[in-house]
Amino acid sequence: MTAKLSGNRKRLLKIVLIVGFFILSAIGYGLYWAFYDMNRLPTGVYLTESTSPDGKYTVKAYVSSPSLSADAVRGELMFNESKRKPKNIYWNYRESTAEIVWQDERTVVINGLSLQVPNEKFDWRHD
Template sequence: MKKKQIMIIIIPLFILGLLGYGVYWAFFDMSRLPKGDLISEVSSPDGTYTLKAYVSNGGATTDFAVRGEVNFNKENKKPKNIYWDYHEEKAIIKWIDKNTVVINGHELSVPNETFDFRR
């Protein structure tokens, strides 16, 4: 009887977990953003990072969007998407210090913080 009760609780939780991850993967995962066309590239003051900005054209049904990815110049890591904003065609990038960048008015601590208009 107790085993049956545990299974009645665990199976729905597992299914809800899978559904939740599926929604995140399909709609919010920043690693699945479109590549876009390179519009800007600015290195950090100490050369540790290079932030590359791309504009993505969704076609007739969606507006332009800007994606920013940080590249690790001194480490062997793959680039990481840290910025995604909609209704933008340009990227104004300014490094404040070696770990802080401002992209179109959004200040981020590199490489850990991200900005995603969907959240």
């Protein structure tokens, strides 16, 4: 009889752990989606753009003016030679202008911050 109870306890423990894992995963994803996902940034008003020396990339800058906080600049990387969708690579708070300068084919400087495209990104909420 005790062996059967032990088996039931193990089964119950497995179920509790699995359900707990899914609940924590859902909460974690919800927090990421709500506070960190750069794809949810507001579109903003177009400021300027600059194309890389080899023509593979274009960075477009937009300013967002939320009603209750300061302006923010969003930089969007466009892939000129492929059908990839644009990627947000820059989001900085308390800015309303954008200066975009390419140092080489893969290094772009946005308002003094250097990024290696297409993999690096800057989000003021994380730094």
